[in-house]
Amino acid sequence: MRTRLLTVLLLAASCLSVLHPVAAETAQPNRDLLQQGLTIFEIDQELKRIEGLESELQVRIAKAEADLAGSAGAVQTTREHAAKVVRAYYMGDRDSLWMLLFSARSFSDGLAIFEYLQMILGNDRVALTRHKEAYSKQAQYKQELAESGLALQTAKRRFQDQRDKQIALQAELDKQVAARAHSDAEAATLQAQMLDLNRKWLEQGLPAFKAYLNELAKAMQELPQAMSPGTSGAKSKNLSLFDNGLNSTFQLTDSELNDYLRSKHPMFQHLTFKFTTGKVIASGSHEGMDLSVQGSYSIAYKEDPKAKPFIRFRIEELSFNGFLLPSTTVESLEKSVDLSIYPEKLAPVLQATDVRLEEGVLRIVLKLVL
Structure with a gap:
């Protein structure tokens, strides 16, 4: 009885020793395929993120271009006013205005002339400040446009790089699945396993x-x-x-x-x-x-x-x-x-x-x- 039981145990052990390596060899390649499938899936998610970023950048560029075009008129108008102010100071026109104070016949006339001069000087400051602000905004719009354009180019290059990588990985995966799957049923099983892994990761x-x-x-x-x-x-x-x-x-x-x-x-x-x-x-x-x-x-x-x-x-x-x-x-x-x-x-x-x-x-x- 003991001899028969020992024989059964030895036969069972020999069967396990033969079957285990085969199972391991089958599981490991499939695991590699699942890993590749998950990588391709995540690259596809990255491509979607980049596409979304490109859309946002396109909106930013359109807004920056519109702002830049709108600022051109404001800059031109303020430039003309500022030029008149600068020309007036350069030609001495503002100096001559101050001479009006000496023509005042009374204190009240002098006060009125002084207030008039203050108003002119205030308008001069406003004209120069408006030009400076308009020019600064235009420079800001140009900077935003340049940065958005550069970011868009970077995003497009990254998209193309990731897309090329995805295509290469997908071709390699398809090749390996075709080589390892001996039937359409086995190929379908592998695809189902990859989809299940991707779903579990995402959800x-x-x-x-x-x-x-x-x-x-x-x-x-x-x-x-x-x-x-x-x-x-x-x-x-x-x-x-x-x-x-x-x-x-x-x-x-x-x-x-x-x-x-x-x-x-x-x-x-x-x-x-x-x-x-x-x-x-x-x-x-x-x-x-x-x-x-x-x-x-x-x-x-x-x-x-x-x-x-x-x-x-x-x-x-x-x-x-x-x-x-x-x-x-x-x-x-x-x-x-x-x-x-x-x-x-x-x-x-x-x-x-x-x-x-x-x-x-x-x-x-x-x-x-x-």
């Missing part, structure tokens, strides 16, 4: 990422105040403002970040942040979906030279149920939220000079700016 994955990123952006804006000394729950050992003279270090562990985020919103119970060398990784499962975000922190500067440096978070990778989203999707989501850290909210006299991501710890080096 479930994308809204989930947007919700998480929006709540994360709100929490990160309040992080400096939350971690400052005296704040409820803050640990003073993580913050030393004057370690080396005018330098200080803001230190935050990933476990503290997780505790903080979970105190801000219950959805972060499903997502765990981890600091590694040079990277921040957030991953978890929510409503049957596996979500993952990977990024990094760096010192960044705003266009305003008076603005202090800040700690920018750049999203580098998004993953939905193990499938990577293309860079166009990452860029679009990143633009919709601000995940940066602003150290001046911790103390207005502090300025970030360096940021370091180490195993389990985020360190921001600050200096005192008086």
Whole structure:
């Protein structure tokens, strides 16, 4: 009996050892096809966004052109008035008017002449100011038109690049599906799987990422105040403002970040942040979906030279149920939220000079700016 049972178990094991590699080989290529299908789908979404942007830019250009055309008449009229004023001063006409004061026969006549001169000078100032304002508006319209035109050209180039990429990927996908599907039924099954993945991403994955990123952006804006000394729950050992003279270090562990985020919103119970060398990784499962975000922190500067440096978070990778989203999707989501850290909210006299991501710890080096 034992011999027969052992024989059955060995036969079953041998069958599993043969079947398992075949199943793995079948699943992996299909997964690659699903990944390509999702990439093509998201590029198509990016093309729609660019088309919408192009339409907006066309409206802006039409408005700028209309404003520019309308300003031409105003500039011409004010230019003529301003030219008369300047000519009058250059020819000395205004100087001769002041001589009228000496022809006054009484104080009341002098006062009337002075008020008349004040009115002329006031009108001169108004004429010159109107010309300056009209000319400034015309220059503004020209600038807006140039910027909108440049943005439109950039959008068109980007559209063409993405369109070319989409066509190439679609051709490659069609080729691979034809090579791997041995029948129309198998090809239809693959197409159905790709459509199902795209649908789940659009209806479930994308809204989930947007919700998480929006709540994360709100929490990160309040992080400096939350971690400052005296704040409820803050640990003073993580913050030393004057370690080396005018330098200080803001230190935050990933476990503290997780505790903080979970105190801000219950959805972060499903997502765990981890600091590694040079990277921040957030991953978890929510409503049957596996979500993952990977990024990094760096010192960044705003266009305003008076603005202090800040700690920018750049999203580098998004993953939905193990499938990577293309860079166009990452860029679009990143633009919709601000995940940066602003150290001046911790103390207005502090300025970030360096940021370091180490195993389990985020360190921001600050200096005192008086």
